[in-house]
Amino acid sequence: MGGERDLKSLHHGxxxxxxxxxxxxxxxxxxxxxxxxxxxxxxxxxxxEQEDRQGRPFCGRSGRFLDRLLEKVGLRRPEVFITSTVKCRPPDNRNPRKIETDTCRDLWLVRQIALIDPAVVGIMGRVAAEAVLGEKGNLRDLHGRLIERDGRRYLITYHPAAAMRFPEAAGHIEADFRKLAAMAG
Ligand code: SF4
Structure with missing residues (x-):
């Protein structure tokens, strides 16, 4: 199909x-x-580190957490599309810099979203919320927020790695994923 071919060629880039x-x-x-x-x-x-080694998204511990989360809300990983704000690992896992998130978003993420054309995009974590939506602040305040931009719906939630560390965030992320599943359904 055309969309799949275009996405493959984007990924090749x-x-x-x-x-x-x-x-x-x-x-x-x-x-x-x-x-x-x-x-x-x-x-x-x-x-x-694991993702950088394997070239696949969310394949370490936070990936297993994400898989369980998807299962809890009635979804399986192959049904969704998973990516990140920047596509290359920052050295020592530092936060990506603005120039990096801006470049990668404009070159690749915006086009990926347009090609996949999802009903809703789950924005996981502070870095993605700022880079994709320009939303700055604490996830405690931002999570669960539904934002419409250019006719597309985005829902902000915690990053799975944060939800693994903080029990309060784990409860919130599950509730947010239930909303995402309902909107995608
Ligand atoms: S813009 Fe930077 S992070 Fe994105 S794919 Fe290119 S080199 Fe990697």
């Missing part, structure tokens, strides 16, 4: 991209994966 400094230290760029026509798209922060 991502794995070769050298448009921001993050390409210098990566092993593999991580374009993202899942259903090319998913009703739910999830956007995290950046690849970590």
């Amino acid at each position: 991502i794995v070769q991209c050298v448009q921001c400094p993050l390409h210098e230290s990566r092993l593999h760029a991580v374009p993202g994966e899942g259903d090319a026509h998913a009703a739910l798209m999830l956007v995290g922060e950046a690849p970590g």
Whole structure:
């Protein structure tokens, strides 16, 4: 199908991209994966060590947490599309810088969202909320917020890695994912 072909060619561009400094230290760029026509798209922060090694999104501990979360709300990973704000791992897992998130968003993420055309996008964590929606602040205040931009719906929630560490966030992220599943359904 045309959309899938376009997405594949976009991902081909991502794995070769050298448009921001993050390409210098990566092993593999991580374009993202899942259903090319998913009703739910999830956007995290950046690849970590495992993701950088394998070239796949959310394949470490937070990936297993995310899988369980999806299961709890009646979804399976292949039904959704999972990616991150920047596609290359920042050195020592530092936060990506504005120039990096801006470049990667404008070059790749915006086009990925347009091609997949999901009913709703789950924005996971502070870095993604700021880079994608310009929303700054504490996730305690931001999470659960539904925002419409250019005719598309975005829901802000915690990053799975944060939800793994803080029990309060774990409860909130589950409630947010129930909303996401309902909107995608
Ligand atoms: S993070 Fe994004 S913009 Fe930067 S090199 Fe990787 S793919 Fe390119």
